[in-house]
Amino acid sequence: MAPIGTLHYLVVAAALFILGVIGVLTRRNVVIILMSIELILNAVNLNLVAFSRIWGLHGQVFAIFVITDAAAEAAVGLGILIAFFRNKETVNVDEVDLLKW
Amino acid sequence: MFFLDHIWLIPLLPAFGAAMMFFFGRKLQKATVNAVCVGVVVLAFLFACGAVWQYTDYAHSNPGKPYQTIVYTWLGTDTGHMNYVMRDGKPAAFQADVGFLLDPLSAIWLLFVTGVGALIHIYSTGYMAHEGGYYRFFGYLNLFMFSMLTLILGNNYALMFVGWEGVGLCSYLLIGFYFHRHSASTAANKAFIVNRIGDAGFLLGMFTIAWYFGSLRFTEVTHAARSGHFAIGDPIITAATLLLFVGACGKSAQIPLYVWLPNAMEGPTPVSALIHAATMVTAGVYMVARSNALFVLAPTSMKTVAIIGALTAIFAASIGLVQNDIKRVLAYSTVSQLGYMFLALGVGAFSAGVFHVFTHAFFKALLFLGSGSVIHAMSGEQDMRNMGDLHKRIPITHWTMFIATFAIAGIPPFAGFFSKDEILWQAWSSEGGAYRLLWFIGFITALMTAFYMFRLMFLTFHGRPRMSHEVEHHIHESPKSMTVPLVILAVCAVCAGWLGWPHSLGGSDRFAKFLEPVFAHEARVFQEEGKTAQLAAGEKEEEHTSPIEYGLMFLSVGAAVIGWGMAWRAYREADKGYVEPIAAAAPPLYDVLYNKYYVDEGYDYAFTGRRKVGDSRLGVMGLGEASSWFDSHVIDGLVNGAGWTTRAFGTLTNWWDKWIIDRLLVNGPATLSRVMSYPIRLLQWGLVQGYALVMVVGLVYFVCLMLGLSLWFWLSVGSLALLAIGYLLLRYLMRRFAT
Numbered sequence A: 001m002a003p004i005g006t007l008h009y010l011v012v013a014a015a016l017f018i019l020g021v022i023g024v025l026t027r028r029n030v031v032i033i034l035m036s037i038e039l040i041l042n043a044v045n046l047n048l049v050a051f052s053r054i055w056g057l058h059g060q061v062f063a064i065f066v067i068t069d070a071a072a073e074a075a076v077g078l079g080i081l082i083a084f085f086r087n088k089e090t091v092n093v094d095e096v097d098l099l100k101w
Numbered sequence B: 001m002f003f004l005d006h007i008w009l010i011p012l013l014p015a016f017g018a019a020m021m022f023f024f025g026r027k028l029q030k031a032t033v034n035a036v037c038v039g040v041v042v043l044a045f046l047f048a049c050g051a052v053w054q055y056t057d058y059a060h061s062n063p064g065k066p067y068q069t070i071v072y073t074w075l076g077t078d079t080g081h082m083n084y085v086m087r088d089g090k091p092a093a094f095q096a097d098v099g100f101l102l103d104p105l106s107a108i109w110l111l112f113v114t115g116v117g118a119l120i121h122i123y124s125t126g127y128m129a130h131e132g133g134y135y136r137f138f139g140y141l142n143l144f145m146f147s148m149l150t151l152i153l154g155n156n157y158a159l160m161f162v163g164w165e166g167v168g169l170c171s172y173l174l175i176g177f178y179f180h181r182h183s184a185s186t187a188a189n190k191a192f193i194v195n196r197i198g199d200a201g202f203l204l205g206m207f208t209i210a211w212y213f214g215s216l217r218f219t220e221v222t223h224a225a226r227s228g229h230f231a232i233g234d235p236i237i238t239a240a241t242l243l244l245f246v247g248a249c250g251k252s253a254q255i256p257l258y259v260w261l262p263n264a265m266e267g268p269t270p271v272s273a274l275i276h277a278a279t280m281v282t283a284g285v286y287m288v289a290r291s292n293a294l295f296v297l298a299p300t301s302m303k304t305v306a307i308i309g310a311l312t313a314i315f316a317a318s319i320g321l322v323q324n325d326i327k328r329v330l331a332y333s334t335v336s337q338l339g340y341m342f343l344a345l346g347v348g349a350f351s352a353g354v355f356h357v358f359t360h361a362f363f364k365a366l367l368f369l370g371s372g373s374v375i376h377a378m379s380g381e382q383d384m385r386n387m388g389d390l391h392k393r394i395p396i397t398h399w400t401m402f403i404a405t406f407a408i409a410g411i412p413p414f415a416g417f418f419s420k421d422e423i424l425w426q427a428w429s430s431e432g433g434a435y436r437l438l439w440f441i442g443f444i445t446a447l448m449t450a451f452y453m454f455r456l457m458f459l460t461f462h463g464r465p466r467m468s469h470e471v472e473h474h475i476h477e478s479p480k481s482m483t484v485p486l487v488i489l490a491v492c493a494v495c496a497g498w499l500g501w502p503h504s505l506g507g508s509d510r511f512a513k514f515l516e517p518v519f520a521h522e523a524r525v526f527q528e529e530g531k532t533a534q535l536a537a538g539e540k541e542e543e544h545t546s547p548i549e550y551g552l553m554f555l556s557v558g559a560a561v562i563g564w565g566m567a568w569r570a571y572r573e574a575d576k577g578y579v580e581p582i583a584a585a586a587p588p589l590y591d592v593l594y595n596k597y598y599v600d601e602g603y604d605y606a607f608t609g610r611r612k613v614g615d616s617r618l619g620v621m622g623l624g625e626a627s628s629w630f631d632s633h634v635i636d637g638l639v640n641g642a643g644w645t646t647r648a649f650g651t652l653t654n655w656w657d658k659w660i661i662d663r664l665l666v667n668g669p670a671t672l673s674r675v676m677s678y679p680i681r682l683l684q685w686g687l688v689q690g691y692a693l694v695m696v697v698g699l700v701y702f703v704c705l706m707l708g709l710s711l712w713f714w715l716s717v718g719s720l721a722l723l724a725i726g727y728l729l730l731r732y733l734m735r736r737f738a739t
Helices: A006-026 A030-055 A058-088 B009-027 B030-061 B104-130 B134-153 B157-178 B182-213 B218-226 B235-251 B260-266 B269-278 B280-290 B292-296 B299-320 B326-346 B350-377 B395-409 B415-428 B433-461 B469-474 B480-500 B510-537 B547-571 B581-585 B587-594 B596-608 B619-681 B688-707 B711-737
Strands: B067-075 B083-085 B091-093 B096-102
Touching: A006 A030, A006 B688, A006 B711, A030 A058, B009 B030, B009 B134, B030 B096, B030 B104, B030 B134, B067 B157, B096 B104, B096 B134, B096 B157, B104 B134, B104 B269, B104 B280, B104 B350, B104 B480, B104 B510, B134 B157, B134 B269, B134 B280, B157 B182, B157 B235, B157 B260, B157 B269, B157 B280, B182 B218, B182 B235, B182 B260, B218 B292, B235 B280, B235 B292, B235 B299, B260 B269, B260 B326, B269 B280, B269 B326, B269 B350, B280 B292, B280 B326, B280 B350, B292 B299, B299 B326, B299 B433, B299 B596, B326 B350, B326 B415, B326 B433, B350 B395, B350 B415, B350 B480, B350 B510, B395 B415, B395 B433, B395 B480, B395 B547, B415 B433, B415 B480, B415 B547, B433 B547, B480 B510, B581 B587, B587 B596, B596 B619, B688 B711
Parallel strands: none
Antiparallel strands: B067 B096, B083 B091
């Protein structure tokens, strides 16, 4: 077997990214969509860390930032979800259709 | 020099009489009115005699100088407020005084105006004895005497104009004395209005003189004119004299302003005698004679005066040939004789013209008063067709009028012969062929004069009686108050001419000699002009009394006798159905003459607008009507049009505002936005995952772009996106249409 190179990391990250995107696009439950978004973000993190091995510590520092950002975003997203749930009693994303013509 | 120093009393006496009548007349007895009004005029006459007598003394010690006394300054001040600038730039002060001038010219006028005036006042006491408004009549007559005396005694043009206006006013008041009669009041209006037209000319002439000479006083103007400073033919003097002559035409009834005089016969007969025969109508002649120094400097004006005089003479005489009202014949006769006077003045024979005024006053007043006596005898009948065979019944009237008729026809040794003949001789002997033509016109007029005057006599006094029996029974001679003045005037008509017995017949022509100081200079200038022209043409100088003069005398007497004879044949035996010879010979000519050449009708068309052509007026009134039409149609049309345009513009603006501004420009973008939003808002599906899908597709495309990946790669990823789209769509539709 070849040694684990950067490419392997990138492929894994890409796969995770794609899975995350598919989840965002396809899942009905808003909570699952939020989880998929986390998945996307973590995939990006992987990418960053993989490249930091080559190009320096900038990648890892940026990954810390992204993690913090993801956490904040999840909090806000869940807050929106809870506010929406209080109004509409559902977590089905198909029911989030008020802002349309 | 009592009378001369107190000459201002002469006009004041009749003014006093008029004032008495104005304030107290209504309450006075007829006898008191007589005493006051007739008395003041007789006093004025005596006073005038005294003044002229003393003037002759004055003239001896001051040869050639007129007597002038200034009572007070009427117009003009010492403060310089009435200063103006003359034509040649010199400053002058406008001054007109109440001053009186007595020289031979005004002396003659003074004597016959007061004399004939006094006789007519006495006559009126008899004539108006049975009429109403007795005191009013005498008040107006006295007012007239005052105005006329102011006119002739004034020493400047302004005071003369006061008198001029005054006599015009009195003429109006007296013509319209029987104001209840429509014809009388209309005639009075006509007289005053036509007179006024002349007054406008007089005023303009007066202003021109003031502007050109710097003074209005006769002495100063004459002195300036005679000084040789002005060239003969000076255009401004010509203009001034022509304007003054317009005034004379109005007052003295020349063409074209004579039309008022025949209508003026509506007034009582003494009025016609005094105002329209002897005195007022001679005011124009007096004014021209007074301004002789100016007229001599303007040969054009002189020619105009002569031509108009001659034309008027023959024109009026021709109308007088066929009139049937006794007073109308005399009125046209007056116009004609006035034409003679202006003819004389126009050819430079000033003293001849004044002489004719003098003699004419007597015989014309006599004719009018006589006709008044006839009318009185005929119980008011004035139409000669209804008279006849009166000579035995009113003998005094008949004989006095006969004497006057001889006088006016110009038969020697009566008065008219000397004056008329002098005029004709002067006309003939003036330089230029045109003057021979004027002589000829005068000659024919003399023939006509004799004819119509003897026609008047024969129709009135001879022939068969043509009046109704009622009137015939009442025929009586007039009272003494009327016949005595007739006799006195008849004596004057015989003798007055002898004052001007010409040199050619052995006389000394005292009349012309008396007037020498006034006219001599002019006569000399005029004759010198004539003589130089004559010598230049190479002809021989005329002798002092040439045989031509005798020949002309013979001719004019012959004309008078022929006229007498023609009238004798036509009218001596006139019976009820007598035929006018002119009507028999040439009926259209008779119609034209009888209708006075349709001049009044012509004036109605041209000036008064009383007759229309179709529906519109001509002349001045027509201009007024046209202006009115123009104003109401064109000017008001423009105004209305402007209004219409503004309203139309408003409507247009309204439309613009409503459709373009509001609908197009305001609502338009709004509608555009709305319409554009229809497709745009379709972007807002409301599907969260749909939005996410779009983001992803864009992201992928961008990545491909940045990385330079091929289209296949993009499409393969894109097919996954399509799957996702399909899945989401299914899910949406199931949600929508299930349950």
